[in-house]
Amino acid sequence: MPNQSLYSLENLSANAQEPVNHKPDKPEEACGVFGVYAPGENVAKLAYFGLYALQHRGQESAGIATFAGERVYCYKDMGLVSQVFNEDILQQLPGYLAVGHTRYSTTGSSLKVNAQPAIVKTRLGSLALAHNGNLVNTLELREKLIQQDRCFLTTTDSEAIALAVADQVDKGKEWLEAAISAFKMCNGAYSLVIGTPAGMIGARDPHGIRPLVIGTLEGEKTRYVLASETCGLDIIGAEYLRDVEPGELVWITDEGLASFHWAEKPAKKLCIFEMIYFARPDSVMHDETLYTYRLRLGEQLAQESYVEADVVIGVPDSGIPAAIGFSRASSIAYGEGLIKNRYVGRTFIQPTQGMRESGIKMKLNTLKDVLADKRVIIVDDSIVRGTTSKKIVKALRDSGAKEVHMRISSPPVTHPCFYGIDTDNQEQLIAATKSVQEIEQRIGVDSLTYLSWEGMLKVTGENPNSFCSACFTGDYPVTIPENVRRSKLMLEKAKV
Ligand code: SF4
Structure with a gap:
């Protein structure tokens, strides 16, 4: 030695x-x-x-x-x-x-x-x-x-x-x-x-x-x-x-x-989630910033799921570029309806039960002037468990939004990741167990639409086979051993 x-x-x-x-x-x-x-x-x-x-x-x-x-x-x-x-x-x-x-x-x-x-x-x-x-x-x-x-x-x-x-x-x-x-x-x-x-x-x-x-x-x-x-x-x-x-x-x-x-x-097989959400928007992949890719995701989303509305807002920060892209492609005005507390980090102090019940607004607060009496399209990059989406929709309605239409700039997350991203077990992923209509009801929106898998890959401008998109498809590029699959996949669990 x-x-x-x-x-x-x-x-x-x-x-x-x-x-x-x-x-x-x-x-x-x-x-x-x-x-x-x-x-x-x-x-x-x-x-x-x-x-x-x-x-x-x-x-x-x-x-x-x-x-x-x-x-x-x-x-x-x-x-x-x-x-x-x-x-x-x-x-x-x-x-x-x-x-x-x-x-x-x-x-x-x-x-x-x-x-x-x-x-x-x-x-x-x-x-x-x-x-x-x-x-x-x-x-x-x-x-x-x-x-x-x-x-x-x-x-x-x-x-x-x-x-x-x-x-x-x-x-x-x-x-x-x-x-x-x-x-x-x-x-x-x-x-x-x-x-x-x-x-x-x-x-x-x-x-x-x-x-x-x-x-x-x-x-x-x-x-x-x-x-x-x-x-x-x-x-x-x-x-x-x-x-x-x-x-x-x-x-x-x-x-x-x-x-x-x-x-x-x-x-x-680059992780497509790096492009949709994880990596910083100012980072460059495939010769352009991810901000630009995310704008195009929003444009594609508007083409696929247009709905009449008065304003398009994004969930800060990661939903903002796609919301701007949606607004551009749909000609519906873009507005800021949610403001993020930029100085919130992790806290070890748990809110009181009363604060929880009244809907803690530590991270996001609404702009009532932008939302009151409006038909609102809210764009986010993904829904995982759906718990935050539900709170956001309630906050928008409490601020006077007449209609809330949620648009997601990626397909439904139905499978867990085994390659270094913590996406919970499959049963905790809302889209793994519920239909889009059931999720609509659960989170309280007037309508919910996800971007298509084809649309997500098309706007990369790259060979669609050069990405891992297993959390949307279950098609894992590196074989997952049975004992590891069983730890996170509910269908596999059911078989044993
Ligand atoms: S399973 Fe999903 S999060 Fe994991 S590497 Fe593949 S695309 Fe990325």
């Missing part, structure tokens, strides 16, 4: 081990990953700002690991990026290579011990791994590694990937060979940034389910950046170079960037 030092500056706050009770009525993105390689510089601050831009991808924990020669430094804790780090902490993270992570838990509980990057020692020095996605063969991989006497500190699939790489290194392979051998043991979704004393790895699974982009920072030498989304490049002035391809590994060292296509049959 190596003799490299590992300095962990972890903050042992009193409540760090307590689980977080946090279950909003929207699918939750699993993670944001970030990496920067800039010889001769201290890069912790760049990683901090990169993670700051990727905060929407995970708000439970944040971490940065840096490499200075053989030494790795790491700090991670529960909380938002701005709560976890300060100037003092960043100064204690020296080095030219940084790996950063923001986390929302999908595999493993919401505990500090599961925060990333995952650090593992090997015979070639420590590695620091940041993972976005979800493996579907975690149990099998864990068992294999335990048989090799590997010790797990956490319950995450990310640690299993890190240990799989370490295992291959300790069996005598060099970093690249070891990483590729480990990836071949992993099934599911993984966009990875891995720091090592010899260089930085960026990699995507053979289907490229989660995004990962490469950027450059100009200087005496080219410096490279890896990020889940282009907004993570913009914030530090990095220029977008290209995406890491499905089944590709990039190896970034003093020599520059080398590319290895390691997967036998790569077949792009």
Whole structure:
């Protein structure tokens, strides 16, 4: 085993081990990953700002690991990026290579011990791994590694990937060979940034389910950046170079960037929900911002489900671009009928029962002047459980809306995600058990229409086969093992 030092500056706050009770009525993105390689510089601050831009991808924990020669430094804790780090902490993270992570838990509980990057020692020095996605063969991989006497500190699939790489290194392979051998043991979704004393790895699974982009920072030498989304490049002035391809590994060292296509049959299946909702609207995918794609979703929705009305409003923030697109295509005036409290974060203080019953308005409030006596079209990006939609519709009616027509810029969510998005079990998805008419009644709207699956894919302008849309169809691109299917799919449960 190596003799490299590992300095962990972890903050042992009193409540760090307590689980977080946090279950909003929207699918939750699993993670944001970030990496920067800039010889001769201290890069912790760049990683901090990169993670700051990727905060929407995970708000439970944040971490940065840096490499200075053989030494790795790491700090991670529960909380938002701005709560976890300060100037003092960043100064204690020296080095030219940084790996950063923001986390929302999908595999493993919401505990500090599961925060990333995952650090593992090997015979070639420590590695620091940041993972976005979800493996579907975690149990099998864990068992294999335990048989090799590997010790797990956490319950995450990310640690299993890190240990799989370490295992291959300790069996005598060099970093690249070891990483590729480990990836071949992993099934599911993984966009990875891995720091090592010899260089930085960026990699995507053979289907490229989660995004990962490469950027450059100009200087005496080219410096490279890896990020889940282009907004993570913009914030530090990095220029977008290209995406890491499905089944590709990039190896970034003093020599520059080398590319290895390691997967036998790569077949792009980017998560369509990244485009509809998860990724930031200012991030670029397929040569345009997602704001523009979401405008087109709204235009398509108006073509498919026009209804006479006086005003079109969107559910802030994610429903706004589609609402503007709907308004443009239908020539019905756009208005702001809902105002979001921009300073609401997660709260650990539970509202009183009285507040709950009177309809707590912590996040959204209505603009009565815009809504009173109007026939209102309200556009949202998705309905998952329907609980928030019901509250919003009630608030609109309480504010005087004469009619409420809901338009959704994606098809009904009928299946859970196994690839790194928390969409609940199938029985909790309202469209899995109820017809559109039943949902209309449940949420109290005059009419409800979803965008067609064909329309959603058509406006991408890309090959429709290059997306995963399994939460709308149940057609999963990576086979889900039976035990994993049974954990979330109610039809499968019924059979056993
Ligand atoms: S199942 Fe849905 S949320 Fe999951 S990767 Fe596929 S499209 Fe995305």
